[in-house]
Amino acid sequence: MTEAAVQTWEGPTMEVALKIWRVDEHGERELRTYEVEAPEWACLLDVLDIIKDRHDGTLAYRKSCRMMICGSCGMRMDGRAILACKERMK
Numbered sequence: 001m002t003e004a005a006v007q008t009w010e011g012p013t014m015e016v017a018l019k020i021w022r023v024d025e026h027g028e029r030e031l032r033t034y035e036v037e038a039p040e041w042a043c044l045l046d047v048l049d050i051i052k053d054r055h056d057g058t059l060a061y062r063k064s065c066r067m068m069i070c071g072s073c074g075m076r077m078d079g080r081a082i083l084a085c086k087e088r089m090k
Contacts, residue, residue: 009039011039011040012039012040013037013038013039013040014037014038014039014040014042014089014090015035015036015037016035016036016037016038016042016047016089017033017034017035018033018034018036018047018048018051019031019032019033019034020032020034020059032056034051034055034056036050036051036054036055038050038089040090041088041090042088042089042090043084043085043086043087043088043089044075044077044082044084044085044087044088044089045063045066045073045084045085045087046089047089048061048084061073061075061084063084063085065085066085067085068083068085068086071083073085
């Protein structure tokens with residue numbers, strides 16, 4: 001999702017809450033909660049883009065193809081390995 005798409009989506013939305021482990025410059029871990037509004041069709045990668053673009057520009061993650069084949073957006077969600085571009089939020 002591009003920044004333009006994030007700002008201009010129309011239609012049904014949903015409230016999404018993510019808890020993400022963040023590490024500060026001293027190596028201290030903190031579980032941060034982000035609550036955002038996203039389109040109903042959003043995948044985890046879309047929601048991460050919204051968080052980075054609108055709430056926390058320091059959030060870092062990998063992404064590349066958005067086609068569910070390269071694996072660069074692989075991460076763990078609720079204890080299981082997933083592709084962020086494939087995992088629907090609804």
